[in-house]
Amino acid sequence: xxxxxxxxxxxxxxxxxxxxxxxxxxxxxxxxxxxxxxxxxxxxxxxxxxxxxxxxxxxxxxxxxxxxxxxxxxxxxxxxxxxxxxxxxxxxxxxxxxxxxxxxxxxxxxxxxx
Amino acid sequence: xxxxxxxxxxxxxxxxxxxxxxxxxxxxxxxxxxxxxxxxxxxxxxxxxxxxxxxxxxxxxxxxxxxxxxxxxxxxxxxxxxxxxxxxxxxxxxxxxxxxxxxxxxxxxxxx
Numbered sequence: 001x002x003x004x005x006x007x008x009x010x011x012x013x014x015x016x017x018x019x020x021x022x023x024x025x026x027x028x029x030x031x032x033x034x035x036x037x038x039x040x041x042x043x044x045x046x047x048x049x050x051x052x053x054x055x056x057x058x059x060x061x062x063x064x065x066x067x068x069x070x071x072x073x074x075x076x077x078x079x080x081x082x083x084x085x086x087x088x089x090x091x092x093x094x095x096x097x098x099x100x101x102x103x104x105x106x107x108x109x110x111x112x113x114x
Numbered sequence: 115x116x117x118x119x120x121x122x123x124x125x126x127x128x129x130x131x132x133x134x135x136x137x138x139x140x141x142x143x144x145x146x147x148x149x150x151x152x153x154x155x156x157x158x159x160x161x162x163x164x165x166x167x168x169x170x171x172x173x174x175x176x177x178x179x180x181x182x183x184x185x186x187x188x189x190x191x192x193x194x195x196x197x198x199x200x201x202x203x204x205x206x207x208x209x210x211x212x213x214x215x216x217x218x219x220x221x222x223x224x225x226x
Binding site: 004006033035042043044045048056058090092102103104105106107108 | 147149155156157158159162202204213214215216217218219
């Protein structure tokens with residue numbers, strides 16, 4: 001059974017640009033969550049999508065957005081990139097049944113903003 | 115708040131036991147998790163415990179939960195060099211099934 005796949009693995013962008021990251025969840029998983037990991041702030045929740053709808057949202061500015069497709073694949077977009085957006089972006093997929101949150105993470109996309 | 119606290123660094127000799135601690139703030143948390151992150155990698159789910167349990171054992175891993183003190187610990191028996199990594203505890207809140215709040219992580223270095 002394939003794991004969670006994130007593409008690309010590494011990305012370098014310039015301030016002011018926008019970026020789109022992709023996440024393919026484990027087959028059968030309907031929930032995809034996104035997290036930002038930085039040395040200073042640690043792991044912070046961005047948002048969660050379930051059945052193509054955003055179900056939870058963290059405390060990030062509107063420059064951070066996402067969507068989920070009918071096959072459960074998800075993308076997140078960051079517009080008007082800032083230096084502080086440099087981070088490891090992780091997505092996690094889960095079955096999302098009841099309160100169990102057995103979330104499985106991908107390898108992440110390392111974004112560097114210069 | 116969303117504070118989950120962990121100590122930062124632990125050094126342990128190969129073959130000894132490691133204990134990593136975590137405190138959390140939300141008494142309504144339903145599940146508590148331990149994740150492992152190796153350099154350059156994503157997070158690997160190690161184990162989890164439901165909030166109505168006190169202990170869970172899974173091979174070399176033992177999780178202890180003290181709900182009164184909001185304290186969670188992970189014991190790794192017979193620590194191996196492959197256990198060198200950063201360990202994160204995380205809690206799932208009632209209001210957000212799939213929203214995890216993570217601690218800052220605890221780096222474990224295993225000395226051969």
